[in-house]
Amino acid sequence: xxxxxxxxAAWRPGENGRIIPKVSWLVLILSLLIVCFVIIYDPGxxxxxxxxAGDYYYTDLQGFEKIFFSSDxxxxxTKQLIIFFSLFFGWGILCWYFLLWAEKRK
Amino acid sequence: MSxxxxxxxxxxxxxxxxxxxxxxxxxGFFIIIVELISKATGAFTLKAxxxxxxxxxGDYPTxxxxxxxxxxxxxxxxxxxxxxxxxxxxxxxGDTGRFVxxxxxxxxxxxxxxxxxxxxxxxxxxxxxxxxxxxxxxxSNTVGTPEWLKPAVKTEYYIKTGLVLLGAEILFSxxxxxxxxxLGIAWLVTPIVVIFMWLFGTRVLKMISKPMVIVIATATSVxxxxxxxxxxxxxxxxxxxxxxxxxxxxxxxxxxxxTMPLIISAIGMDPMIGGAWMGGTxxxxxxxxxxxxxxxxxxxxxxxxxxxxxNVLIGVIAFAIAVFFATKVERKEGDPAxxxxxxxxxxxKFILGFIAASIVFSFIVEPSFGTDFTKxxxxxxxxxxxxxxCLAFTSIGLESNFKEMAKLVQGGKxxxxxxxxxxxxxxxxxxxxxxxxxxxxxxxxxxxI
Numbered sequence: 001x002x003x004x005x006x007x008x009a010a011w012r013p014g015e016n017g018r019i020i021p022k023v024s025w026l027v028l029i030l031s032l033l034i035v036c037f038v039i040i041y042d043p044g045x046x047x048x049x050x051x052x053a054g055d056y057y058y059t060d061l062q063g064f065e066k067i068f069f070s071s072d073x074x075x076x077x078t079k080q081l082i083i084f085f086s087l088f089f090g091w092g093i094l095c096w097y098f099l100l101w102a103e104k105r106k
Numbered sequence: 107m108s109x110x111x112x113x114x115x116x117x118x119x120x121x122x123x124x125x126x127x128x129x130x131x132x133x134g135f136f137i138i139i140v141e142l143i144s145k146a147t148g149a150f151t152l153k154a155x156x157x158x159x160x161x162x163x164g165d166y167p168t169x170x171x172x173x174x175x176x177x178x179x180x181x182x183x184x185x186x187x188x189x190x191x192x193x194x195x196x197x198x199x200g201d202t203g204r205f206v207x208x209x210x211x212x213x214x215x216x217x218x219x220x221x222x223x224x225x226x227x228x229x230x231x232x233x234x235x236x237x238x239x240x241x242x243x244x245x246s247n248t249v250g251t252p253e254w255l256k257p258a259v260k261t262e263y264y265i266k267t268g269l270v271l272l273g274a275e276i277l278f279s280x281x282x283x284x285x286x287x288x289l290g291i292a293w294l295v296t297p298i299v300v301i302f303m304w305l306f307g308t309r310v311l312k313m314i315s316k317p318m319v320i321v322i323a324t325a326t327s328v329x330x331x332x333x334x335x336x337x338x339x340x341x342x343x344x345x346x347x348x349x350x351x352x353x354x355x356x357x358x359x360x361x362x363x364x365t366m367p368l369i370i371s372a373i374g375m376d377p378m379i380g381g382a383w384m385g386g387t388x389x390x391x392x393x394x395x396x397x398x399x400x401x402x403x404x405x406x407x408x409x410x411x412x413x414x415x416x417n418v419l420i421g422v423i424a425f426a427i428a429v430f431f432a433t434k435v436e437r438k439e440g441d442p443a444x445x446x447x448x449x450x451x452x453x454x455k456f457i458l459g460f461i462a463a464s465i466v467f468s469f470i471v472e473p474s475f476g477t478d479f480t481k482x483x484x485x486x487x488x489x490x491x492x493x494x495x496c497l498a499f500t501s502i503g504l505e506s507n508f509k510e511m512a513k514l515v516q517g518g519k520x521x522x523x524x525x526x527x528x529x530x531x532x533x534x535x536x537x538x539x540x541x542x543x544x545x546x547x548x549x550x551x552x553x554x555i
Contacts, residue, residue, distance in 0.1 A: 020517055020518065020522075021517040021518055023518075024517060024518020024521050024522065025518065027518075027521060027525070028518070028521060031357050031358070031361060032357065034360075034361050035231070035357055035360045035361065038231065038360050038361070038364050039227065039228070039231045039232070039360070043364060044363070044364045044367065044368070044397075044400060046230050046363070046364070046396055046400070047226070047227060047230060049230055049396050049399070051230070051392040051395060051396060052229060052230025052231060052363075052390075052392045052393060052396050053230060053231050053232070053233065053356070053359045053360055053363055053390045053392060053393040053396075054223055054228075054229055054230060054231065054232060054233025054234070054390070054392060055233065055390065055391060055392025055393075055395075056233060056235070056329070056330060056331040056332045056390050056391060056392070057272070057275065057329070057332045057391055057417060057488075058275075058391045058410075058413065058414050058417050059275045059484055059485070059488040060391065060392060060488065060492065061391065061392050061395060062159065064481075064485075065481045065485075067395060067410055068280070068283075068410060068411075068414055069477055069481060078282050078285050078286065081282070084281075084282060084286065084289065087286075087289065088281065088289060088293060091293060091294065091297070092293075092297065092422060092426070095297035095298070095301060096426060098301065099301050099304070099430070100434070102301065102305060103434055
């Protein structure tokens with residue numbers, strides 16, 4: 001039922017909009033052409049780098065230890081861990097309640 | 107991920123041995139323990155192996171040379187993963203014989219995906235997820251996935267086990283590396299973007315699949331493929347939902363990693379702000395570091411740190427999504443409030459293993475044995491995590507057909523969800539990065555690069 005309702009609301013040619021699906025295809029095809037261009041011509045000279053978009057998580061990067069755990073690299077740290085983690089969880093909880101509130105307002 | 111209806115049933119102790127979620131935890135922790143022993147004793151090294159990265163040039167110019175010195179290690183990888191998965195299937199009451207016969211073929215297909223992904227031209231643009239999905243889809247939509255192969259097409263089993271292993275890589279100590287600045291840029295923006303995209307997708311676009319909305323939102327705002335996998339498993343999304351989210355994130359990651367450094371350089375933006383902006387918006391971690399370093403070492407380091415904080419957020423966000431879907435989304439209108447019992451029954455249990463692995467490594471392994479030991483163990487567990495995800499993507503491709511996927515296109519709504527959400531993410535992240543790092547409110551941090 002819910003699936004049928006949502007399907008009715010979907011953009012379809014000749015109903016809610018003729019243009020948007022066409023624009024969607026155009027954007028998608030254009031994006032794919034750009035991706036092909038980037039891979040073939042390497043405009044950012046990124047081909048020789050040891051990592052790239054195929055490394056999804058930080059540990060996937062070759063030499064991730066040096067990039068993320070280097071002792072002379074970037075490390076501001078914090079001396080106030082309690083405040084730091086209170087802010088971390090506090091903001092998370094605030095967002096959680098906001099989401100629940102927004103869901104109730106349907 | 108599943109399309110099954112979630113029904114409440116009483117917990118039984120036998121579930122620990124009969125349910126796939128629990129087996130994902132046991133297998134994940136078994137690999138973690140083996141790798142801890144391997145690193146602590148140095149008696150053996152167990153690492154999942156695939157083709158040499160960067161083959162096609164230099165030392166490994168041909169396809170055959172891509173596997174130079176690796177055949178035995180690949181065989182060991184196949185036997186190890188095959189045997190532990192088969193044990194789980196046997197105890198759960200599945201047909202181990204048919205699994206054992208089919209698994210080598212799925213494993214070979216996953217290795218072909220890795221072979222494409224590691225080629226020296228392709229490796230920086232399209233990773234194994236793209237190729238594994240592509241190979242699977244090609245087979246299932248042309249010759250069709252043969253019946254005898256299906257016993258080894260175990261998408262959920264592989265994905266959940268991979269996620270438990272991913273949990274070990276989520277180290278809480280990483281959050282503090284960039285101090286309050288990193289927390290502000292990564293954590294202030296991320297939940298706002300997720301909520302914005304959720305409301306936009308469900309209220310404005312009225313998308314059919316709610317899990318698809320949350321998977322795309324998480325992939326956009328957190329860190330692409332890894333976050334999409336975690337969100338899909340936590341929201342029990344269908345395999346097509348994950349395929350769409352990953353397709354979008356892969357396309358736009360390539361475009362953003364090329365264009366953002368060019369734009370930042372062209373307008374003369376401060377490298378620290380530029381690095382933070384890219385770290386908070388480009389999806390894949392490797393693309394972030396690459397784009398950051400294109401601007402210089404400072405931008406590279408800042409981009410990497412911001413992204414690493416987002417990497418850690420996967421754990422918290424996956425947990426929140428699991429609770430949100432169990433208590434709110436799966437609840438029908440007019441149903442009474444969901445009790446603790448019901449939440450427990452609906453909750454995807456493997457998430458507990460995912461969180462537990464993160465807690466163990468963040469608060470026990472790293473403080474007790476040091477960062478060097480921890481990263482040594484992670485470099486071993488990550489190889490198996492990658493393989494389990496690659497097997498999962500191959501399985502998704504083998505199980506999917508274009509007809510089913512076409513139903514979810516909905517006039518391009520997933521595409522517009524991504525584009526609008528990512529645009530909002532770009533604006534908000536830039537604003538917060540500028541407020542925190544330009545010196546208007548807080549002093550500009552001094553970095554030792």
